[in-house]
Amino acid sequence: MNRQSIGELISEAMATFIIIGLGDSVACMYVLYDPSPYANAYWGVCIAWGLSVTIAIYVTGSVSGTHANPAVTLALAMFRGFPWKKVIPYSIAQVVGAFVGAAIVYVLFAPVIDHYNQVHQLTREVGGAAGVFFTHPGSFVTPMHALVDQVILTAFLLLGIFAITEQYNEMAPGANSGALIIGLLVATIGASMGYLEAWAINPARDFGPRLFAYFAGWGSSALPAPDNYWWIPIIGPLIGGIVGAAAYQWLIYPFLPARQRAQQQPTNR
Structure with missing residues (x-):
């Protein structure tokens, strides 16, 4: 592995580190405090997650392209010529970050987590405050319904990302503003559909923190999780x-x- 490839993996890890470091922190602000500063301002949670993605892109985009999501990496390999040999290393780096x-x-x-659990007579083993780290089905949502939800939500995400980053799309944002629009896309998905199961839309976003929580005392409430839910935020987004x-x-x-015009131009020989 050459120096550039190592740099790309570090970049992908850094991207998801930024997203989770900021995003899960706003989840803590939402869940652990009473009254929550976001109790009547859920859009604030969504925009914080979205801007965490924007910041990650601005920090790491020049090195690795900031996939920051195995579902994005897989889609780029299938449709945009991203090298298949990099798919698994990128995905591992994203989970590590x-x-x-x-x-x-x-x-x-x-x-604050310990105080929250104490006040609510919860333990980590039964999942107390686990929602600040990883996702789970919302009210009235079964695991299988959540799987369908994650397919649909992530489809919206990739539809938007492909449009925003397409060179022939004359309506795509110009200069370096695409990062902001992608962040707003993530925020909009959360604002419109996030209560279903906390809009994972990213296998690394869910599995990395879930794995950490497993080792930090949440045990089986993290992995395999109630109803063996752990695999749904992985397979659904992919x-x-x-x-x-x-x-x-x-x-x-x-x-x-623009693409049609490019195809019609004569080839210079």
Whole structure:
């Protein structure tokens, strides 16, 4: 592995570290405090998650492209020519970064987590405050319904990302503003659908913190989780990413006027 490849993996780990370090922290602010500063301002939670993605892109995008999500990496390999040999290393780096990000959140909020569990007569073993680290089904949502939800939510995510980053899309944001729009896309998905199961839409975002929580005392409430839920925020986003990317590549990309003009230009020989 050459120096550039190592740098790309560090970049991907750093990206998910930033996203989880900031995103799970706002989850702590939402869950652990009474009254919560976000009790009547849920959009604040969504925008914090979205801007964490934006910041991650600005920090790491020049090195690795800031996939920060195995579902994005897989979709780019299938439809945008990203090297298949990098898919697994990128995904592992993303999980590692998310794991370390969760560890930082724990360092920050451990006393508050313990106080919350004490006040509510909960323990880590039964899942007390686990929701600040990883996702779980919301009210009235079964695990299998959550799987369908994650496919749909991640399809929206990749549909948007492919549109925002497409060179032939004349409506895509210009200069370096794409990072902000992707962040707003993440925030919008959370604001419109996040209560279903906390909008994982990213296997690394869920599994990295879930793995950390397992070792930090949450045990089986993290892995395998009630109803063996742990695999749903992994498989659902991977499928959904393919669906959303395919929808853009097959239903929008062929009809982009700029692409059609480029195809009609004579080749210089």
